[in-house]
Amino acid sequence: MTSLRRRSILLGALAAPLVARHAGAQAATEVRFGTWAREGEAQYISAQRFKEVLEQGSNGRFRVSIFGGNQLGTPAEMLAQLALNTTQVMASGDPGIRQIEYLALPYLMRGLKNHFAVLGLPEAQQWQDELVRRRRVRLLGFQPRNPRQISANKVINTIEDLRGLKLRSPEQDYYVQSLTALGARPTPMAFSEVYQALQLGVVDGQENPIETIWASKFFEVQKCVAMVDYIDKPAYVMIGERFWNGLSAADKDLVRRAQSESQAAGERVMAPQAEEVLGRFRAAGVAVTYPPKAPFVAATQAVRDRLGTQIWGAELYRRIVEIGQRQIA
Numbered sequence: 348m349t350s351l352r353r354r355s356i357l358l359g360a361l362a363a364p365l366v367a368r369h370a371g372a373q374a375a376t377e378v379r380f381g382t383w384a385r386e387g388e389a390q391y392i393s394a395q396r397f398k399e400v401l402e403q404g405s406n407g408r409f410r411v412s413i414f415g416g417n418q419l420g421t422p423a424e425m426l427a428q429l430a431l432n433t434t435q436v437m438a439s440g441d442p443g444i445r446q447i448e449y450l451a452l453p454y455l456m457r458g459l460k461n462h463f464a465v466l467g468l469p470e471a472q473q474w475q476d477e478l479v480r481r482r483r484v485r486l487l488g489f490q491p492r493n494p495r496q497i498s499a500n501k502v503i504n505t506i507e508d509l510r511g512l513k514l515r516s517p518e519q520d521y522y523v524q525s526l527t528a529l530g531a532r533p534t535p536m537a538f539s540e541v542y543q544a545l546q547l548g549v550v551d552g553q554e555n556p557i558e559t560i561w562a563s564k565f566f567e568v569q570k571c572v573a574m575v576d577y578i579d580k581p582a583y584v585m586i587g588e589r590f591w592n593g594l595s596a597a598d599k600d601l602v603r604r605a606q607s608e609s610q611a612a613g614e615r616v617m618a619p620q621a622e623e624v625l626g627r628f629r630a631a632g633v634a635v636t637y638p639p640k641a642p643f644v645a646a647t648q649a650v651r652d653r654l655g656t657q658i659w660g661a662e663l664y665r666r667i668v669e670i671g672q673r674q675i676a
């Protein structure tokens with residue numbers, strides 16, 4: 348998206364009224380839902396279920412508009428919009444607070460259930476309380492995502508094949524340090540710029556869950572998808588505190604139900620969609636490889652230990668590691 352287009356959307360968000368009137372009908376409160384996901388992705392389907400439940404459960408008192416593909420801006424920009432109440436709900440990999448986001452350290456979690464178990468700790472409730480105080484947004488719930496994989500313009504069979512490969516990464520330090528530890532040369536870049544950068548050879552590859560690689564059409568300019576599962580984390584569904592505080596108790600319950608059903612809808616489609624996407628990759632001539640993971644885990648150990656201790660302290664980090672590596676049915 349061009350910067351001019353993004354500024355236009357953001358200005359529109361600031362100027363747009365939150366109450367839209369329909370001729371001959373009761374005023375409907377507009378709920379703007381921003382997400383990176385594009386139509387067809389499991390997470391977009393999840394957002395659509397949120398819309399259905401909220402609109403139907405309120406008899407049309409709420410009208411949900413979904414803005415996919417980061418139309419409303421970067422995650423940081425959308426978080427600011429939530430605080431201002433110009434956007435009401437967002438789904439993103441950025442929960443707005445480091446103690447929660449860094450649960451995505453490489454190979455820290457065996458799966459999303461481990462992630463959720465850590466967020467059940469008393470310390471995690473304190474993180475969420477701090478999020479409300481400091482950022483004026485709250486964690487409403489989650490959308491499931493598949494683990495992050497690496498796509499590249501060369502076939503990757505082992506960790507050695509990453510050596511010197513220029514990979515786009517998000518800007519957060521744990522992505523940059525993790526890819527560096529794997530032997531790659533990370534290049535932080537906005538998500539909206541990735542396709543063109545891959546197409547022009549500015550970078551050799553990138554990392555994302557397979558549903559995002561497919562929906563964003565990265566497979567059109569990549570030869571290989573390497574299934575390395577190096578980061579496993581959900582998307583975080585956030586809601587603005589000003590909007591939340593303006594809801595009645597009954598409407599808060601309805602929003603919670605919409606989120607719960609939204610997450611369940613995403614979980615139902617995610618696994619079968621992942622198998623379908625892998626088949627589409629192969630049909631498109633993209634090599635799908637499964638490099639041995641043990642070298643990846645070992646190479647990123649120092650990143651986990653260093654950043655984990657820095658973010659949570661040694662004792663809490665030790666507990667998080669223990670929970671993260673449990674076998675949870």
